Amino acid sequence: MKTKWEIDESTAVDLKIGGFAKTELILNNKEIPNHLTARRKSEATFELPGGRHAKLTIEPQFGTSPLTKLYVDGQLMVPTPKNPITCGSCGSIAKPNDRFCGKCGHAMPSPESYVHEKYVNDATTAIWMLSGLFFVSGIILFVIMQSQGSDALSKLAGLDPNSQFPHPINGVNYTVAALRSQIAWEPWGVLIVNLILAIVMTILAFWGKRAPLAATLVALATYAVVVVTNAIISPASIGQGVVIKIMVVLLLYRGISGALALRTASA
Amino acid sequence: MPSPPAPVSDRVNHNFSFQWAEINRAATLFVLLLASSFILGMIERINSSPWPEAVVSGVNALIVLGFAGLRHKEIVALLGVPRIAWRNAIELTLLSLALLALMSIYFALIEYLGVPMLRAASEFQKARWGLGAMVVLVSLMPAVVEEMAFRGVIQSSLEHVFDWREAWIIQAALFSVLHLLPMMFPSHFVIGLGLGYLRHRSKSLYPGMVLHASWNALVLFQELS
Numbered sequence: 001m002k003t004k005w006e007i008d009e010s011t012a013v014d015l016k017i018g019g020f021a022k023t024e025l026i027l028n029n030k031e032i033p034n035h036l037t038a039r040r041k042s043e044a045t046f047e048l049p050g051g052r053h054a055k056l057t058i059e060p061q062f063g064t065s066p067l068t069k070l071y072v073d074g075q076l077m078v079p080t081p082k083n084p085i086t087c088g089s090c091g092s093i094a095k096p097n098d099r100f101c102g103k104c105g106h107a108m109p110s111p112e113s114y115v116h117e118k119y120v121n122d123a124t125t126a127i128w129m130l131s132g133l134f135f136v137s138g139i140i141l142f143v144i145m146q147s148q149g150s151d152a153l154s155k156l157a158g159l160d161p162n163s164q165f166p167h168p169i170n171g172v173n174y175t176v177a178a179l180r181s182q183i184a185w186e187p188w189g190v191l192i193v194n195l196i197l198a199i200v201m202t203i204l205a206f207w208g209k210r211a212p213l214a215a216t217l218v219a220l221a222t223y224a225v226v227v228v229t230n231a232i233i234s235p236a237s238i239g240q241g242v243v244i245k246i247m248v249v250l251l252l253y254r255g256i257s258g259a260l261a262l263r264t265a266s267a
Numbered sequence: 268m269p270s271p272p273a274p275v276s277d278r279v280n281h282n283f284s285f286q287w288a289e290i291n292r293a294a295t296l297f298v299l300l301l302a303s304s305f306i307l308g309m310i311e312r313i314n315s316s317p318w319p320e321a322v323v324s325g326v327n328a329l330i331v332l333g334f335a336g337l338r339h340k341e342i343v344a345l346l347g348v349p350r351i352a353w354r355n356a357i358e359l360t361l362l363s364l365a366l367l368a369l370m371s372i373y374f375a376l377i378e379y380l381g382v383p384m385l386r387a388a389s390e391f392q393k394a395r396w397g398l399g400a401m402v403v404l405v406s407l408m409p410a411v412v413e414e415m416a417f418r419g420v421i422q423s424s425l426e427h428v429f430d431w432r433e434a435w436i437i438q439a440a441l442f443s444v445l446h447l448l449p450m451m452f453p454s455h456f457v458i459g460l461g462l463g464y465l466r467h468r469s470k471s472l473y474p475g476m477v478l479h480a481s482w483n484a485l486v487l488f489q490e491l492s
Binding site: 181185189193197200211213221222225228229231232235260263264 | 297
């Protein structure tokens with residue numbers, strides 16, 4: 001992970017976080033010794049040309065890249081993005097730390113907005129991941145259940161369809177014919193349910209580009225319902241994938257907070 | 268006569284704390300209703316009596332009433348006589364009938380395709396509960412409680428954060444997912460949109476309650492017949 005801050009024309013700070021949370025802090029192409037690590041909250045203070053004080057902090061974030069912040073004389077700096085920053089009013093290119101557009105004077109987003117945007121982007125990524133997860137798991141479960149269903153159906157092959165199956169299943173008594181229908185339907189049911197969820201998450205991911213707050217709220221509600229429904233169907237699933245569940249909920253929750261902060265800041 | 272709620276554009280407060288509190292209110296109600304569905308689901312794994320469902324319905328009603336109380340001015344205004352011209356009332360009635368027809372076709376289609384359907388009245392029938400009890404617990408109570416919850420508390424809270432269209436879509440989405448069955452997400456989302464639109468146009472919860480109860484009653488009587 002690389003982050004660059006262009007403080008002014010002659011001052012640039014680079015932070016590189018590599019494997020095993022190893023960090024490199026570079027000021028104007030010269031490495032600065034530091035004790036920074038991405039494994040826990042850490043900070044480094046150093047001097048910039050012109051006697052300005054700089055402080056760089058790293059905060060690990062569960063489930064996503066660490067949050068890095070650079071303060072110069074107490075003011076939060078905006079990282080240099082991959083694409084140039086443009087004014088929301090006239091579209092002209094602005095520098096990352098400009099408070100106002102140099103061409104039309106329109107107020108530029110505050111540095112805090114970029115932190116909120118990170119949370120929103122992380123939430124959108126989580127929604128896309130959920131969409132992919134539901135799609136892939138739907139197909140995998142369909143294949144597995146089809147195979148298991150074929151085995152079960154072959155065992156029922158010789159039985160009279162109108163006769164009662166000797167053992168109740170989940171407390172319900174079935175005729176052989178009804179049981180065959182249920183077994184034949186189940187893989188398709190699982191596939192359709194997962195495809196519906198994948199489509200819902202995809203729609204929310206696209207909607208999130210225009211309305212991130214609304215989309216993330218609905219995504220979190222939908223995910224919570226999926227977890228609860230799985231828990232009702234199979235209580236053992238409550239303890240499965242707890243880390244992933246917590247990570248997804250946290251990402252979506254922070255996304256809601258970030259999206260609301262952006263929304264109220266721009267209102 | 269309670270004053271009508273302020274126009275939506277006036278109600279969107281741009282303060283972060285205020286909006287966060289409104290989202291929290293809607294989310295808390297949603298989570299409590301989801302938790303009660305979870306508890307009911309777990310009980311029904313071991314007990315097929317209709318009593319747990321009746322008790323949970325009562326608890327949900329109390330929860331929703333509590334939240335409605337926190338928002339009593341807006342809810343009381345929504346419990347007034349619908350403020351709508353006759354022409355618009357006819358238009359909305361036709362829309363409601365079209366929605367009922369569309370949902371009937373949707374459920375007939377998925378049943379035709381062999382999708383196993385949950386029977387709302389099966390536990391009540393097995394326990395030999397009377398028709399009156401089934402009408403109250405399957406048709407009336409869910410309609411009143413869910414309208415108060417989604418079109419009342421949740422949509423009102425969301426309208427303090429979003430414009431009416433976004434609030435309308437979000438409450439419909441929350442309404443659809445709270446029914447827990449992904450197969451019903453599309454149908455219940457459309458139903459939620461229809462009910463939310465009725466509430467928006469009539470400035471009242473009653474038309475939605477009538478439509479919702481009618482739909483529930485239609486499902487109930489189809490099962491019983």
